[in-house]
Amino acid sequence: MDATIVPNMQKHYPVLLKEIISIISPQYGGTFIDCTFGQGGYSKKILNFDNTNVIALDRDVESEKVANQFKEDFKDRFIFKNIKFSQLNNLKLKNENIKGIIFDLGYSYTQIKDPQKGLSFEAEGKLNMQLGLNSYSAEDAINKLDEKELEKIFKFFGDEKEGKYIARNIIKERLKNKIDTKGLVKIIDKSKKRKNFKVHNATKVFQALRIFVNKEISELILGLINAAKILKKGGVLGVVTFHSLEDKIVKYFFKSLSENKSISRYSPATEQVETLFKLIQKKPIIPSDEEINENLSSRSAKFRYAVKKTDFYNFDTDIEDQFRNLIEIEKYGDKL
Numbered sequence: 001m002d003a004t005i006v007p008n009m010q011k012h013y014p015v016l017l018k019e020i021i022s023i024i025s026p027q028y029g030g031t032f033i034d035c036t037f038g039q040g041g042y043s044k045k046i047l048n049f050d051n052t053n054v055i056a057l058d059r060d061v062e063s064e065k066v067a068n069q070f071k072e073d074f075k076d077r078f079i080f081k082n083i084k085f086s087q088l089n090n091l092k093l094k095n096e097n098i099k100g101i102i103f104d105l106g107y108s109y110t111q112i113k114d115p116q117k118g119l120s121f122e123a124e125g126k127l128n129m130q131l132g133l134n135s136y137s138a139e140d141a142i143n144k145l146d147e148k149e150l151e152k153i154f155k156f157f158g159d160e161k162e163g164k165y166i167a168r169n170i171i172k173e174r175l176k177n178k179i180d181t182k183g184l185v186k187i188i189d190k191s192k193k194r195k196n197f198k199v200h201n202a203t204k205v206f207q208a209l210r211i212f213v214n215k216e217i218s219e220l221i222l223g224l225i226n227a228a229k230i231l232k233k234g235g236v237l238g239v240v241t242f243h244s245l246e247d248k249i250v251k252y253f254f255k256s257l258s259e260n261k262s263i264s265r266y267s268p269a270t271e272q273v274e275t276l277f278k279l280i281q282k283k284p285i286i287p288s289d290e291e292i293n294e295n296l297s298s299r300s301a302k303f304r305y306a307v308k309k310t311d312f313y314n315f316d317t318d319i320e321d322q323f324r325n326l327i328e329i330e331k332y333g334d335k336l
């Protein structure tokens with residue numbers, strides 16, 4: 001699993017921008033949904049083409065500041081909603097021709113540099129990690145969940161092999177002191193026998209906690225299901241992921257809805273099987289060396305997309321069953 005990275009740069013670079021724009025083709029007009037508005041990198045590029053409209057979402061209310069400037073510049077071609085993308089189905093759409101829905105997962109440069117958010121292991125103070133519209137923080141998780149629950153979070157969301165010892169030491173330490181960011185980094189350093197000289201010792205645990213606090217697995221699964229419902233025939237659904245867990249979910253979703261496994265391989269080859277999506281390419285699109293040189297944190301990005309083949313609204317997907325164990329771990333948060 002790839003790791004959460006603290007980028008060494010001064011602004012947020014929208015990843016794979018050129019590639020994504022060439023795939024969603026805003027030059028032909030239409031309405032696009034930018035599910036992760038952030039600093040508006042994708043939205044702006046789309047709106048620069050005439051006859052386009054953008055509905056932008058972001059769970060972080062801070063994005064509204066950038067969105068307000070967009071409203072001035074692009075008037076009624078731009079709408080912003082401070083909601084989570086799992087709520088896509090609550091958008092009151094008036095039969096808009098939704099040509100593209102884009103997700104750029106994770107967090108932006110601005111967010112990781114915001115000390116209040118406590119996303120970085122370099123941050124001082126309280127453990128937080130809430131991107132916005134959350135019910136609990138990383139501090140709640142670290143100070144209230146039991147040892148087994150913490151161990152599972154570190155293992156399944158961070159692929160942290162030494163999660164057991166880290167969880168045990170967290171339980172011991174919190175009897176004495178409330179654990180803050182620096183305290184957690186110290187516990188991780190003390191607990192880990194296998195040192196990794198390429199990435200910071202705390203990377204995996206911090207990624208795991210961020211996924212847990214923001215329920216990123218359930219958000220992604222629900223976001224994909226709802227996006228697939230509202231997209232119009234011929235529209236593109238595209239997702240940029242930054243670690244293998246997210247990529248596995250997106251890959252499974254597209255694969256399962258673009259092939260009909262139930263059809264016998266002995267059926268006549270001419271038989272047309274109706275599936276929701278057409279996968280244009282199986283392999284994800286990754287940043288060029290040039291992009292990575294300019295923006296190191298793009299190095300773990302992968303973009304997958306599919307084109308909706310029908311106007312079906314209702315369809316079956318077993319994606320929730322497939323990732324049930326992860327959804328159940330996120331539910332530990334319900335009691336916090």
Ligand SMILES: C[S@@+](CC[C@H](N)C(=O)[O-])C[C@H]1O[C@@H](n2cnc3c(N)ncnc32)[C@H](O)[C@@H]1O
Pocket residue numbers: 012013014015035036037038039040041042057058059060063083084085086104105106107108131132219
């Ligand atoms: C990588 S940034 C997007 C950057 C954006 N593409 C740009 O060019 O500026 C990810 C954004 O998605 C938002 N986000 C993450 N999870 C979300 C969710 N479940 N619902 C809505 N927004 C979310 C974050 O708050 C963050 O602003």
